[in-house]
Amino acid sequence: MKKRFILLSLLASVLMLAAYIYSQNKNIYPVTTSSIQPEEDRIFFIYSNPLIKESTLLSTSTGERFNRRTFKVADVPYIQTKSYASTDIVLLAEHESFYYTLEKDAIKKHPLSNPFSFRYEGKDVSVKAYNVDTTGNDVHINDKKTKKEYQLTLPSLVTMGSSDENYIYVIQGMAIYVIDRNTEEIIETLSLASYADKFADSEEFIVASSQHELTVIEKGTWKTKYISYPDNLEYADTVYYDKESGSFYVTYEDKEGGANLLEYGKDFSFHTYDLTFPYMEGKFKGSQLYVVAQEEHKKGIGGYVGVFDIHSKKMLYQFDLPEEQVKVQDFIVVYDQ
Numbered sequence: 001m002k003k004r005f006i007l008l009s010l011l012a013s014v015l016m017l018a019a020y021i022y023s024q025n026k027n028i029y030p031v032t033t034s035s036i037q038p039e040e041d042r043i044f045f046i047y048s049n050p051l052i053k054e055s056t057l058l059s060t061s062t063g064e065r066f067n068r069r070t071f072k073v074a075d076v077p078y079i080q081t082k083s084y085a086s087t088d089i090v091l092l093a094e095h096e097s098f099y100y101t102l103e104k105d106a107i108k109k110h111p112l113s114n115p116f117s118f119r120y121e122g123k124d125v126s127v128k129a130y131n132v133d134t135t136g137n138d139v140h141i142n143d144k145k146t147k148k149e150y151q152l153t154l155p156s157l158v159t160m161g162s163s164d165e166n167y168i169y170v171i172q173g174m175a176i177y178v179i180d181r182n183t184e185e186i187i188e189t190l191s192l193a194s195y196a197d198k199f200a201d202s203e204e205f206i207v208a209s210s211q212h213e214l215t216v217i218e219k220g221t222w223k224t225k226y227i228s229y230p231d232n233l234e235y236a237d238t239v240y241y242d243k244e245s246g247s248f249y250v251t252y253e254d255k256e257g258g259a260n261l262l263e264y265g266k267d268f269s270f271h272t273y274d275l276t277f278p279y280m281e282g283k284f285k286g287s288q289l290y291v292v293a294q295e296e297h298k299k300g301i302g303g304y305v306g307v308f309d310i311h312s313k314k315m316l317y318q319f320d321l322p323e324e325q326v327k328v329q330d331f332i333v334v335y336d337q
Contacts, residue, residue, distance in 0.1 A: 027109040031057075031102075034068040041067060042335045043290070044089060047302070049326040050075035056324045057089070057102065063305060063319025071107045076100060077329035083121040087334045092116050114138070120161035125181070127161040127168060129154070139170060143181055150184050159197040167219075169206060171199055176206060176217070190217055193226040200239040200248065207248050207264070209236035214250065216268055230262075230272050240284035242310060249310055251282035251289065259291045259306070261313065273313045277306040285333040287311055294327050295320075303328045 041059045048055040055076050057069040078092040082101065089102040097112040099119075117129035117137050126142040139152045145165075158172045167187075168179040174195055178188035192208050192215045199208035199215075206217040213226040214236070229236060232254040240249045250262040259279035264270045278293035280303070289308045295301045303321035308314065321328055 027111075028103075029071045029073055029100075029107040029109065031106055032070045033105070034066070036067050037065060040065055043305075043331060043333050044079055045292070045303075045321060045328050045331045046076060046079045046091060047324040047326050047328050048074065048076045050095060052326055054325060055091075056326075057091075058321070058324075058328075060319075062317060063321075066322060068322075069102075073100060073107060073109075079330045079332045080119065081121075081332065081334065083126075084123050086121075089332075089334075090119075092119070117158050118160055120163075122163045125163045125168060127163070127170070129158045129161070129170070131156070137172075141168065141179070141184075143168075146181055148184060152179070152184075152186065160199065162199070162201055164201065164203075164219075169199070169201065171196060171208065174210075176208065178222070188222050190222060190224060198237065198239050200241045202241045202243075202246075202248070205248075207239050207241070207250075209239045209250050209252075211235065214262075214264075214268075225268075227264075227268055227270075230260075232256075233260075237279075238282045238284065240289075240310075242284075242287070244287065245311065249284065249289070251279070251291070253279040259293075261289065261308070261310070263310075275306065275308060275313075275315070277315070277318070278304060281330070283331065283333060284310070286336045288316065288333075288336070290331070290333055292321075292328065292331055295323075299323065 040061050042061045045058040053072055053074040055073050059067045075093050076091040077094050080090045082088040082090050091100040097115050098109050101108050114130040114132050117131045120127040124144040128140045130138045132138050137154050137158045139154055142149045158170055160171045162169045170177045174192045176190045177186050180187045193210040193213035196208040196210040208215040213228055217224050234253045234255045236252045238251045246266055248264040252260050254260050259275040259277045261273045262270050277291055280293045282291045287310055289310050291306045293304045295303050300323050301320045302323040306318045307316045
């Protein structure tokens with residue numbers, strides 16, 4: 001009887017181990033790769049579509065060579081790094097309750113309670129917003145400075161977070177919520193000039209690229225002013241604060257589809273620079289601006305990348321992206337040039 005019990009216990013353990021291994025393997029997607037050159041993994045581009053179950057992750061240094069990784073996953077249009085100090089790649093699904101990490105030779109799926117609205121990993125704080133339903137988002141905050149973990153409920157359409165020593169900022173449609181890191185409470189709801197989904201902040205100001213006017217908010221007093229854009233602006237996109245110059249920069253697409261850069265001085269007077277390049281999305285890294293545009297018609301070309309120095313406004317280099325089965329959706333610069 002005792003021997004039979006031991007055998008049954010061993011069998012149950014084996015079955016549990018097998019079930020665990022199966023559940024883990026079920027969340028692993030093999031990656032088909034080109035010959036990987038690690039020094040090329042500086043800029044990553046994700047090509048993905050919710051209707052086609054194959055995505056491509058491209059990486060390069062200057063566009064001369066590309067690392068190409070393909071995997072059987074659909075709907076991962078957003079790419080980030082794992083944390084503030086990490087260079088590990090995270091891919092976010094838009095409509096599903098999953099996110100994915102890039103392992104050595106595989107993509108690993110991680111289940112979530114609800115789809116991400118956004119995730120922000122700061123130096124000492126993590127903010128993760130989950131799209132629960134059409135009426136609201138659950139915002140989970142892990143503050144390593146105050147050693148507190150807590151949760152807030154905000155309206156739907158939260159899209160981005162940030163933080164400084166005293167506050168956490170969350171943007172939502174036409175408002176920015178200010179959360180006090182000590183009390184865990186929302187102390188201010190700041191109105192934007194119009195809808196916005198991106199902002200940046202310095203020690204003194206929060207600046208949001210609202211649709212119709214730039215929104216500038218003074219920290220502490222929370223006084224707000226709105227600054228008109230140039231007449232040729234179609235939509236304002238990425239906002240960036242450059243500590244070296246003390247200036248804010250905003251990228252925008254003009255009415256002809258071209259890329260432009262706005263530079264705002266300390267008094268928020270501005271200069272406009274036509275970059276003479278097509279525009280889909282722009283991102284800043286250090287003193288450089290990376291602009292990506294899709295290509296719809298030329299065979300073999302999936303898009304264009306232009307790299308600019310934000311101080312001189314000169315193009316440093318440009319290159320074409322290869323054409324894939326689907327369109328490039330997002331990119332991230334992991335290392336400075």
